[in-house]
Amino acid sequence: MALTGVMPWHQATWQHLTRLADSGRMPHALLIHGAHGVGKQQLAEALIARTLCASPADQACGHCHSCAMLASGYHPDLLRVSPEEGKRQIRIDPIREVNRFVSQTAQQGGYRVIVISPAEAMNVAAANALLKSLEEPGEKTLFILLSDVPSRMLATIRSRCQQWSLASVAFEACRGWLIEQLGSLDEAYFWWQVAGGLPLLAVELAAPEERALRHQIHDSFEQLVRGSEPVSEAARLDRQAIDAILWYGIAWLEDLIRLGLSGEAAVLHNPDLEPLYRQAVKNGRVQDWFRLLDYAREQRRLLAVGANPNPQLVLEAWLVRWAALLRS
Numbered sequence: 001m002a003l004t005g006v007m008p009w010h011q012a013t014w015q016h017l018t019r020l021a022d023s024g025r026m027p028h029a030l031l032i033h034g035a036h037g038v039g040k041q042q043l044a045e046a047l048i049a050r051t052l053c054a055s056p057a058d059q060a061c062g063h064c065h066s067c068a069m070l071a072s073g074y075h076p077d078l079l080r081v082s083p084e085e086g087k088r089q090i091r092i093d094p095i096r097e098v099n100r101f102v103s104q105t106a107q108q109g110g111y112r113v114i115v116i117s118p119a120e121a122m123n124v125a126a127a128n129a130l131l132k133s134l135e136e137p138g139e140k141t142l143f144i145l146l147s148d149v150p151s152r153m154l155a156t157i158r159s160r161c162q163q164w165s166l167a168s169v170a171f172e173a174c175r176g177w178l179i180e181q182l183g184s185l186d187e188a189y190f191w192w193q194v195a196g197g198l199p200l201l202a203v204e205l206a207a208p209e210e211r212a213l214r215h216q217i218h219d220s221f222e223q224l225v226r227g228s229e230p231v232s233e234a235a236r237l238d239r240q241a242i243d244a245i246l247w248y249g250i251a252w253l254e255d256l257i258r259l260g261l262s263g264e265a266a267v268l269h270n271p272d273l274e275p276l277y278r279q280a281v282k283n284g285r286v287q288d289w290f291r292l293l294d295y296a297r298e299q300r301r302l303l304a305v306g307a308n309p310n311p312q313l314v315l316e317a318w319l320v321r322w323a324a325l326l327r328s
């Protein structure tokens with residue numbers, strides 16, 4: 001079995017978690033949160049494996065019956081809950097299943113582990129149904145909740161979990177791993193910057209199709225500067241990529257704000273976009289950039305919860321606002 005490795009930048013967190021487990025002080029519910037691309041899933045997988053393993057060392061042994069079952073894709077003492085295929089919400093039925101699961105005895109005589117991901121996807125009924133199990137979980141039960149945006153969770157759920165916040169990663173801490181993934185120091189550093197210090201996101205963004213998308217968005221913005229119509233630029237972009245397009249826009253606005261406030265190109269996450277930023281900075285209205293940033297974050301939130309049915313309109317409105325900002 002290929003062990004789910006702990007990411008090198010999570011070694012300290014991992015040591016802390018294993019000490020808790022080995023001294024019998026592991027809480028019954030963990031909320032592991034941090035931005036997409038920091039490695040929450042990898043940390044959780046390593047913890048799931050070690051918790052279920054019959055003879056764990058620093059990590060799960062990889063050989064015991066429990067490790068073998070986990071590797072096969074089915075373990076009777078592990079229950080994973082995520083939104084159904086094509087859906088955004090976790091509804092009450094799978095949480096009722098969680099409640100039944102925790103009321104039973106572990107089949108392998110060890111821990112039962114319940115993983116809920118992303119935890120913010122639980123609707124109110126589901127979250128309320130989970131509360132009782134979180135309050136009285138029974139012995140040897142470990143809940144692992146994963147969340148990109150814990151502020152979207154019910155406060156009553158958050159407060160019943162021990163929170164583990166995974167912050168963005170300093171380059172030195174992920175440098176070797178990124179060079180291994182991306183082939184060179186220059187590539188590693190560039191994509192680490194673009195991803196805002198999120199190593200797995202850096203690798204995602206550096207993949208060919210994602211690179212092409214970034215290039216295309218950049219090109220559309222250049223065209224906007226030259227007077228192209230936002231609606232025709234919106235038609236050239238893939239509306240299915242609206243979340244990524246908003247994500248880039250947010251990252252670029254944050255760059256613009258950094259540049260506008262400091263005047264220093266060294267602070268940029270996207271140094272290759274400096275000429276574009278200089279164009280926008282000529283307008284010099286920082287409050288407009290902040291307003292656009294709020295707008296984009298809200299649109300991303302609405303898309304995430306399924307409350308925004310028309311990505312094409314969002315895309316057009318987004319580019320109309322950028323066009324106003326880029327043209328002096």
Ligand SMILES: [Zn+2]
Nearest residue numbers: 053061064067
């Ligand atoms: Zn094992």
